Amino acid sequence: MDKEEKDMERTDVDKLLSRIVYKAPANSRMEEIGGILARRRAAIRRKETFRHRLMQWSIAAGIVVMSVLGCLVHFSRVDIDSGEREVACVLPDGSEVTVMPNSGLSYNRFTWTLRRRVLLNGEALFSVTHGRRFGVTTPAGRVAVLGTRFRVIQRGEDMLVECYEGAVRVEVAAAKLVVRPGQRVRSDAGGVTLSDIEKPLPPVVSFEAVPLKEVIRSIETIFGVSVSGGEKYGELVFTGYIMTADMDETLEAVFRSCGIPYEVSAGEILLK
Incomplete structure (x- = not known):
């Protein structure tokens, strides 16, 4: 074969080789996909870890807040025991209460701005300032104040409420009723009775x-x-x-x- 024929043959081979496309092995593509999935799994794990830690921090913060509030509520409680005499006191909103002998009254200074409520065991005379509803809770029932001056007498399961000004709502196991000025309601074993307050005789x-x-x-x-x-x-x-x-x-x-x-x-x- 002469030189010219060899050159022509080499040219044909070069043309054939130029048409061949080399492809990467299939396993190289799989490795790339696996790397992408691994990065995604890592990102998901990081998010889950963050959420878990955030939940733990939230629970811990909630426990701390509840503990602080519990301490404030507990140490803000005021207890009044009259003993053998009358005890006059002024509540946080300026309302006045006279706790009669052998009676007890308690309230909470911390929660007072949200809920005006006292716990009474015995007898007390109230003069309430205007504002949010004022409540008196006793072992015999509850009194919701819609007015200003009233008296509550509680002995065991018996209760007597006298209204002098405004109005009060009395809630006992047997009934719920509103007591107007000059009226009294008595709740005892005989039932619930509403009557007028008897005016005391002058001496x-x-x-x-x-x-x-x-x-x-x-x-x-x-x-x-x-x-x-x-x-x-x-x-x-x-x-x-x-x-x-x-x-x-x-x-x-x-x-x-x-x-x-x-x-x-x-x-x-x-x-x-």
Whole structure:
């Protein structure tokens, strides 16, 4: 073969080789994919670790906060024991309460701004400032204040609530009702009763030239007795006073001063 033929053959071989495309082995591509998956798994593990640690930190922070709040609530509690005397105190909002003898009252200074509530065991007189609802909790029931002045008397499972101003809502096991000024509600073994507050009698009642029959009627009402024989003294008038807490002194003041003999027997007064 001459030189020219050899050159032509070499040229054909070069052309053939230039058309050949070399491919990387298949396992090299798999390694690349595996590397990508490994990096993704590592990123996922880092995120999961962060979430886990964040959850642990949140739980720890929550425990710390609850512990601090628990300490604040516990050490902010105020307990009042009246013992044998009345104890007057002013609550954080300026409300006034008089704790009667042998009674106890407690409240929490820390939670007061969120919830005005006292725990009462016994008897207390309240004068409440305006603001959020004021609550009194006793072993016998609860009182929600819608007004300003009221009294609560609790003895075991029995409770008496008297309202002087505004209104209060009383909640006991048997009923829920609103008590208005001048009313009282009593809850005991006999049930729940709502009635008007009886106005206390003044210690002394004075009369100025009042017919004796009117005075006799007042004596019967005040002391729950019956007076008979007063018809023959219908023309007499009385000027003076009677003691509403002492019947004997009242009878002396009225009938002895009028010269009327009398006799007392079993709740009945006979004028002679």
